[in-house]
Amino acid sequence: MINILLLVLLAEILTAAGQIFLKTAANDLESHDLKRIGAHVNFLLDVFSKPALWTGFAFMSLGLVAWLFALAQGDLSLVFSLGSSQYVIILFLAHFILGEKIDRMKVLGTFLVVLGITFIAMSH
Amino acid sequence: MKIGHLTLKVFALIILNDLGDTIAQALMKKGLALTGITQVTMSNLAEFVSKGVSSPLLWLGILIYALNFFVWIVILYKIDISIAMPVGSFCYIFVPITAIVFFHERIDPLRWLGIICILLGVHFVSQSKPPDPSGGPGCD
Secondary structure (H helix, E strand, O other): HHHHHHHHHHHHHHHHHHHHHHHHHHHHHOOOOOOOOHHHHHHHHHHHOOHHHHHHHHHHHHHHHHHHHHHHHHHHHHHHHHHHHHHHHHHHHHHHHHOOOOOOOHHHHHHHHHHHHHHHOOOO | OOOOOOOHHHHHHHHHHHHHHHHHHHHHHHHHOOOOOOOOOOOOHHHHHHHHHHHHHHHHHHHHHHHHEEEEHHHHHHHOOOHHHHHOOHHHHHHHHHHHHHOOOOOOOHHHHHHHHHHHHHHHHHHOOOOOOOOOOOOO
16 A cells, blocks of 8 residues: 555656746746637647656656556545645745745635545555 | 636647547557566566566557647647646546446545545645746746
8 A cells, every 4th residue: 555655646746847847837928819720739839848847747747657556556436535645745846946825715625635634545 | 827728629629638648658568468478586677677668558648648738738739737737636546436337446435535636736735826927937
């Protein structure tokens, strides 16, 4: 169980780090009026020219590999439920790296997710 | 903030996303189960990797997982995350049901209780106040 939990946490930390890079890339985009004809091409060129986007994909791919090692060794219902730890990890990373605010609702929600993960880790 | 109306079309798209995620996870699990390895150690690591990368079901699962990611981006483009996330968390129900039906897993009451806590938690996290419009991080 510890083995699977650690693998899921590793997977979610890598995936969350990937999401932070994607968000950095998205924050860095110029504004595009997608209603204009041909604007989608410029939008995509802008998106794919961001190194942070590719760094994000690289982290998410590594996260998927760790996820597959967990999925191979644990029940689907166990591993998938433990994956909700990403909400907690993203909350911390978004706060400390992107400077996003943490309010009471987020704290309450995160507490419930952690409680849920604890129950699931204790279940058979 | 985007306009927060959950139209039937967007709702259907989110449910499709949940189902896509569920199918992707089930295919990956099936592909991995077919390797016959349930405990990866240093001695069977090479065998596990070679069987894994040659599993069509696993690759199909990864493909659907990746495509689903782009569908999620489209959903977030159309609707605010505070509405998308609770509907998007339906997969925490769909996946355990799939696990029971197709993988004959048994889910004890404690695990169901944990799943309910997670659903509530996701709901609360997503209902927190959006960042102030003065242009802090996270604003469009």
